[in-house]
Amino acid sequence: MTEIQLSCAFATAADSPEHIQVAEELGYRRAWLYDVPQQGPDVWLALALAAQRTTRIGLGPGVLVPSLRHPMVNATQTLSLQAMAPGRVAVAFGTGFSGRAAMGAKPLPWAFMGRYITAYQGLLRGETVEWEEARMRLLPPEPDAAGLPPVPPILVAALGPKGAACARAVGADGIFAVGAPPAAAAEHRWVALLVGGTVLDPDEDPTGPRVQEAAGPTWAITYHFPYTLGGPVALNDVPGGRAWVDVVERTPAPDRHHAVHQGHLVRLTDADRAAWDAGGAALLTGTTLTGSPAHVGAAVAGLAERGVTEIVFQPSGPDVRRELTAFRDAVRATVPA
Template identity: 60%
Template sequence: MDVSCAFPTALDSPDHIALAERLGYHRAWVYDTPQQSPDVWMTLALAADRTERINLGPGVLVPSLRHPMVNAAATATLAALAPGRVAVAFGTGFSGRRAMGYGAVRWAFMESYLRAYRGLLRGETVEWEGARMRMLHPDGHAPARPVDVPILVGALGPKGNKVASELGDGLFATLQTPEFMKDYPWVAFLEWGTVLDEGEPTDSTHARSAAGPGWALSFHGAYEFGGPDAVRALPGGVEWLEVVEKTPEEHRHLTIHSGHCVDLNEADGAAWHAGGNSTLREVTLSGTRAEVRRKIDDYASRGVTEIVFQPCGPDVERELERFLDAAAG
């Protein structure tokens, strides 16, 4: 299994990617979350300039955020800056859309978008929004077409599986492990967590800062996909809802997604201190070195070929080192 990393795109992400290369990580993915991040393509371009070996890619791009020509041109640019090191992942948008108050992209739109995007990279004339277009970049403005870059699709259900199998080179998954993962030769699975010391409790200061942001996704996801009742079923869920429901419904998504994948917001902190941290090992890739290794082996048995770890907390280097050591067994 390849061991890769991911970062919630920040101004220091290029330096963290260079660090990941020195440590031996296979690939670095960065998030397309403009409501809380600098531009994903600018960040990847800087990372390409500061690295030589590590593979790079946006994981995941949200189609509604950019015209397919814009993403095709950006992809071609990155492929020129880091030849042979680029992969691109697309998803329907979790924080990339829900944190701005929108629902997920429809799979019919995703299918049309990917067909147009792939056609542009091949140098074809495609139709989008009633107009015909083609990449017209002269020599020196982009690599010659076709630009061959593998594409992963973030899919968890049957509609997504259909699009991924027809238009993707692999699967980008997180939070759930659908059975159809075993049908793909390349499955990147995004996880959060931390390697705990022997005997370290799940409510330690280190566990909170390093694994808490990933743990909080269990609340964010439960609320978005299952509503308040799904959250109440979680330890600390009542306390989480008490904070969230102070905010008027039309602004509630701003409260929920504040600090997403970076830190615990007020509601997350309330749930953590109310005993919600007891689920840390269940909902994140957290545990002792041996426990983390066993979890990675379990993912491999389900079809995962690339484990993607996002470090959190004040000591990114320590988190990357300890996870890579655990993954190596």
């Protein structure tokens, strides 16, 4: 059976460093933090605090949204984290679903992504690069490019052919996907897949309150993502979709994106709970990794056979240690690591 690395991810929050420390204690390979500034602290600051509390676990932003920072800023922040956690840093880039949509903006064009990542890589290599019609490079006190650490592994959130082409163009080390492995997975030796859900206790009701809080934030993407891309019509045939839309569209149109993304991947909103109660709960086991330990372990094994090399689990709910422990145990019982 194909081996797979077990990693985790968190929506960046004040307690993220503590949760990453728990993940290290439990044997997780890497911890990713989301770059969504409107929902929590700066991702680089949280990663630096996590570096101070850990010694082994890999650390990285997953995914950086290029429009939020000048490439020089992300380059210097990368160097700072590498100094604090040498050999443990990886960086992922994406076009910005929640990182931009929650601010009323569209995802970034892939052409821009390619130019940005190329400039970022060049800066970290000590090269002079052009950005915004200006030439720039790192200016350390000792101007010796040979003294710079190696450029960390770079992943690109490539879910379609344009993203896959960008990943190839910038020489990405792998891809960072969400939900299911994309077609481009076969092209890469490193495929990180973000999943959420919860491992059920024996005879536990999969629609009960604990499960709702632990797996609900991931399940809610079923409504957040289609609505953002296609509006209310995209949810016409989704169980609970009409109830979700009815609550969201109480917010005036200019600010409706705030109602869609409030609590995204962190907690359920009134709209999410309305969808759950209106039949959406039936979608939980089909849209998240939720089930018995044997079910979750078998699902991860199946993803490994489809080319996933790193499963990235996002725990939710009030008991993060419980979620991380149960998921680890379910995977280890089935999949070699």
